Amino acid sequence: MNQKILTKLYEEIIDRVSVGIHAVDEDGKTIIYNNKMCEMEAMEKEDVLYKDVREVFHFQENQSSTLLKSLENGEEIVNVKQTYFNNRGVEITTVNNTFPIELEGNIYGAVEIATDVTKMERLMRQKVRQTKTDFTFQQIIGQSHELEEVKSFAKRATRTNSNVLIIGETGTGKELFAQSIHAESDRATGPFITQNCAALPDSLIEGILFGTTKGSFTGAIDNPGLFELAQGGTLLLDELNSLNFALQAKLLRVLQERKVRRIGGSEEIPVDVRVIATVNEDPIDAVANNHLRKDLYYRLAVVSLLIPPLRERREDIPLLVDEFIKKYNDLFKLNVKGVSKEVLQFFVSHSWPGNVRELEHVIEASMNLINYEDRIEMHHLPYQYRRSESEEEVALHPFIESNKMSTNTNLTEQLALFEKQYIEQNLIKNGNHITNTAKSLGISRQSLQYRMKRLNIRL
Template sequence: MNHNEYMMKKLYEEIIERVGVGIHAVNQEGKTIIYNKKMREMEAMDKEDVLHKDVRDVFRFQENQSSTLLKSLQNGEEIVNVKQTYFNNRGVEITTVNNTFPLTMDGEISAAVEIATDVTRMERLMRQNLRQTKTDFTFNHIIGKSSEIKEVIALAKRATRTNSNVLIIGETGTGKELFAQSIHAESDRSDSPFITQNCAALPDTLIEGILFGTTKGAFTGAIDSPGLFEQAQGGTILLDELNSLNISLQAKLLRVLQERKVRRIGGSKEIPIDVRVIATVNEDPIDAISNNRLRKDLYYRLAVVTLFIPPLRERYEDIPVLIKEFIQKYNELFKLNVKSVSNVVLQFFEAQSWPGNVRELEHVIEASMNLVNYEQVIEFDHLPYQYRKSEVKMAASSPEFTESMEETMGLTDQLALFEKQTIEHYLHKHHSHITNTAIALGISRQSLQYRMKRLDIRVQKI
């Protein structure tokens, strides 16, 4: 082999190794001779696992199915756009769309090559969404006695009487999906599918096909597949974190909502749909519109009914009932007999801002109950380390918490004193202006007033 031939060979090998599709070739005996990087990534295997080994010894195929590579090799036929599901040497399921063709030399088939596109993730998501046709929650599962949460529940219940689109606004962890499921469960669509899709969980290239469906041949590896709107026919589709969806896809979604028809990617047929759309956003929609994360026309189309789910820091009176609910839940799961949290823990919880909202509170209760042995009360020492650590930092940052005071005061009194001193400091700084003080503290006006009443803080007239 001269130098030019050697360089061309290395160039071909480099191209095969770097190309963005999987390439797998076998010789006349069915043993692998080419297995590029993309194919190794798709099948989660090393080159040594496959190269120079018989395909039948490495991979396992579903019942009544065989390797498209071997079929092409044995029958001498070209196989185009065929979906294949099989398992690697560790039993992990893989789904690809393959273009396979035989290679002939001197009139005889000497090898077969397969060019594969990975659709494993899309296949799993499709199955997951097809299975999720029933709701797990109703309004009875929404816990709270505060006027804020009761008002939202009442509005959501009224929304069950119609088929209007709903926009649910709330921070992460406030329970937006719980409200969406409850609306569906008590509507006349309850016997039809409820399908949910998180718009932030997938890249644009995947989510468009999942939402609207695909037509065979629309792009490399595309197959005939119904989208979520078709799967949700007669029911409800929840589009979670809609503000994470690409603006161009939001335009396509708007067209679907306006025309009540969907067109698969690569298709020409308009498919009528009867689907109620519930969407959620985790930020103020006005901010999302201003920052080009949400189309204004889509917002108005969706916000026929708008629910604002208050964050936990604006409904502190719900904390005790939520704690009781979560303790009961994890008592059953962990076979424990915890009755409550201590007063110290309750006051500590009421002093938190809870950026993760109800979900964060539940996680703290679950983590704490993992540290309980036979105790019936969750104490401060049972809390996760990061919460106990933050409390130490908070106490240390206050000049009032001297060593002598720590020796003479209980933790409950220390927490209350620090909270009271902090609020009084900010009230004085903002000339007793309640709203400005609340903003500076990062809590709501209602939360500040609740704390002032509990701690007997009086507004000083200036």
């Protein structure tokens, strides 16, 4: 094999490996800088090659490049975490193995093999900072029977340290309830740490939850997990049903034994942490569809809270609208007094698949379009809502005609009448089959049974 082919082979290997490789000559100028290093440091090769490391990168006070340290001292540096900044001031954190290049007793350069831990470092800092809650039960807006009942159950859960499972669709306010439980419990002075289980790949979330031990995998360092960081407080695991079964099994073990073992470690670390988990689907369905381990479900569901979707507590919509208008009046320096009758009627009839979060976004978007008006009108709503107004009216038309809606009854009574009729119609359509009716209504079986009891619907 000639030298040209051999050189090409070396270049291909260096550029295709999954770790960063950075080499400097005896003057500290870069001579090798592979593709992975470009990706990790968000730079192009021409930004770095043949330039002095000290001119390209900036280091925190009292710190310097591990490459240059190895070059100057002639020593190997193993598994050292380093935080520095690229030529645009972007912070980067890596774990490095660095060693000098020696020949016949002389040092001709140094090579660094780096693993990127920037994302994990930022996430860990974020979780450590998040030790206070922003919400209490008083800030959960609504006076519907459904919401008041859930709040009552949640308040009782503040008296104990039992695990809690919060069930609800996206945007219903599950984290508000979790924060409120923590804030009014005897753990209020401890940390409140959250982790969305769907936001990260399994390979990353395992280390974040349980911690890592130096040398357990390439670039691993001694790092506490969220269970250790939440010691004495509360750990909220959001969208738990998206966590894979292997990690669910490990989580179950921690809950049972109240001890955590870091990845690659042998030491059992005692943890005093209350776990609150959320799922965005019916847990019975989640178990049946292999999204949630049955044994983990039973362990977590010591206290279960079912947060009703907005379409099931429509009488709360006017209160929420007023609250969001007040919030964005303060933020946008406006003086909006409310919404028009047409807008309120549309809000009450809309199905709100995104729940309270969707309603807030609509209010925010509408107030961005207001000039000098003091009320939100239909033409202020985002386009997709203005377009769907007529569809909502058509959907409600049979109910309006058959019930001869009157202004002599209040909104709560009219909504209860519509709800009862709509459920009865769906029961007939589904042959009085509870499960099939619940699916056609888009609610859980438990929610349907509760509503039938409240509305005195008999099969």
